[in-house]
Amino acid sequence: MEQLQPAEPVQRPSLLLVDDEASILSSLRRLLRSEPYEVLLAESGARALEILAERPVDLVLSDARMPGMDGAALLARVRQLYPATRRILLTGYADLDTIVKAVNDGQIHQYLSKPWNDEELLLILRQALALQQAERELKRLQQRVLEHNSELKASNANLEKRVAARTAELQQTADMLDLAYEELKHSYVTATEVFSLLANLRLPANKQTNRKLIELVRAYCKSHNLDEAESRDLAMAAALYNIGKLSWSDAMLMAPADLLRHTEQARYRSYPEQSESVLLALEPMQDAARLILHHQERWDGSGFPQRLKGEAIPWGSRLLKLAVDFIELQCGLVLERHLNSDEALLFIRKYAGRLYDPELVEPFIRVCADYLSDVTLEDPTVQMLGTRELHAGMVLRRNLNADNGMLLLNAGKVLSELLVQKLIAFEAMEGAKYSVFVSVPEPANPQTREGG
Incomplete structure (x- = not known):
């Protein structure tokens, strides 16, 4: 030949x-x-x-x-x-x-x-x-x-x-x-990631979500052995899910969704459709565009833009919503308060079956626990308690911050009765309600102590 x-x-x-x-x-x-x-x-x-x-x-x-x-x-x-x-x-x-x-x-x-x-x-x-x-x-x-x-x-x-x-x-x-x-298809994935990084330059570092979202989605795909085409579509959707927000004002881009005014809410609810319309002209992006269109649908049918319910929502869109909400809850783009990773996962677990596919929630939490070093939710020795449930001897497992961001206590701090009472008083004075992540040391074995 x-x-x-x-x-x-x-x-x-x-x-x-x-x-x-x-x-x-x-x-x-x-x-x-x-x-x-x-x-x-x-x-x-x-x-x-x-x-x-x-x-x-x-x-x-x-x-x-x-x-x-x-x-x-x-x-x-x-x-x-x-x-x-x-x-x-x-x-x-x-x-x-x-x-x-x-x-x-x-x-x-x-x-x-x-x-x-x-x-x-x-x-x-x-x-x-x-x-x-x-x-x-x-x-x-x-x-x-x-x-x-x-x-x-x-x-x-x-x-x-x-x-x-x-x-x-x-x-x-x-x-x-x-x-x-x-x-050529791989080049499209690379191009979408480059474009998402450029678009993110409009935001301060603590509001940039796309890179974290891409890495989290890839970690899920790898841990569940998803095929290459599905993984590629999810990665491109994660890179460009918020491209429809580019025409927003800076104030609207950085505001929590729950605090948007009525007119802004209508514009917010249209961004998945705008994102899809930008991408539809690119043939390799069409499957990813469909995932983006439906990533704000909710399991109970109360989402947008088409109020799809349950398994009528594309599977990739259900996974993308979990990842988007997990990252945006920590960036203050959903609620006024910035949640830490454990609090964000507890929020997701609380709304399983309402906002999120209940079959996806626990596998997603396990991936987050394996992939992110600051997630303690899957550690059986860690508990999340209110201040009035604390007692002396417990060990703080996460930094405790006030609602204004001020650091109150460092992780690793052993609580005393006096410290617990001060936390309760501070919480009452601020009108806040703190979730405290602690571990409880195992009690010493009397027989072992006597033998020693």
């Missing part, structure tokens, strides 16, 4: 940067000076189209807000005329309508916000160009396979003795294409 020839040496990738602000173009050109790219500049959408008509370009990075032809319209035109060119939108505005237009009309491959992080921008450019090169190589191989098949048919006509050999060769080619397709 004739060996497939390796691809010809790849020329330097060409990048076209489009922005109506000369200072932005200068900053980008300086950033890319040491990179192996041929950099072209255009200060308008019209000039960018002229350059594209004169020569091939591998990637277009365009600002969203420009006079005349905006970024979404330019990238839609690029997609129509030069579909192989990678398209990235750069904007300093959290404008969901612009993003949706760019995704639907221009089918952009990435979205970046101003001000950008240099390392992240360079990483995204490298990944986009690497994926483009992989797609070109795949097309080259596909074309070569088609040509090779035609040669085989012509030379092996009516020769039954070579049927088995040809079948083996075709199977090898099919396996190669399957592998290439799997690599």
